Amino acid sequence: xxxxxxxxxxxxxxxxxxxxxxxxxxEEGWIxxxxxxxxxxxxxxxxxxxxIDNIKxxxxxxxxxxxxxxxxxxIESDIDILVKKYIxxxxxxxxxxxxxxxxxxxxxxxELKSNELVQEQIxxxxxxxYQIKKLKEKKLDYxxxxxxxxxxxxx
Numbered sequence: 011x012x013x014x015x016x017x018x019x020x021x022x023x024x025x026x027x028x029x030x031x032x033x034x035x036x037e038e039g040w041i042x043x044x045x046x047x048x049x050x051x052x053x054x055x056x057x058x059x060x061x062i063d064n065i066k067x068x069x070x071x072x073x074x075x076x077x078x079x080x081x082x083x084x085i086e087s088d089i090d091i092l093v094k095k096y097i098x099x100x101x102x103x104x105x106x107x108x109x110x111x112x113x114x115x116x117x118x119x120x121e122l123k124s125n126e127l128v129q130e131q132i133x134x135x136x137x138x139x140y141q142i143k144k145l146k147e148k149k150l151d152y153x154x155x156x157x158x159x160x161x162x163x164x165x
Contacts, residue, residue: 023047064155071149078138085135
């Protein structure tokens with residue numbers, strides 16, 4: 011879309027220049043047209059550079075999301091190991107809890123929550139999930155830049 015605007019602005023600059031050169035007298039309208047066209051061209055180039063930067067951020071955003079998801083998987087597996095060890099320790103108490111996920115078990119049993127390691131891991135897990143949501147939101151915002159730049163498909 012912005013590329014189309016740039017092409018139209020270049021055509022306007024050329025048209026105003028030809029019109030100015032083909033007149034015997036200096037009309038202020040042609041000069042004003044050239045000046046406005048050049049200003050529009052500069053603005054369009056700046057917008058183009060911002061859109062290109064936004065699209066480049068999509069690659070980085072995907073890598074960040076993947077990193078946070080890997081970290082969360084590691085944390086969840088660590089917590090799962092802790093929960094299983096705790097279940098072994100408290101075998102009689104947790105007979106029916108084997109089918110629950112580790113994050114649910116941590117919330118159900120205060121004894122696990124009191125463990126500082128588990129608390130810290132849950133905090134990191136929650137923070138990572140928040141970051142993932144923010145990055146996905148930013149990624150959606152950047153998708154619009156594709157359309158503005160080259161009528162790209164917004165996913």
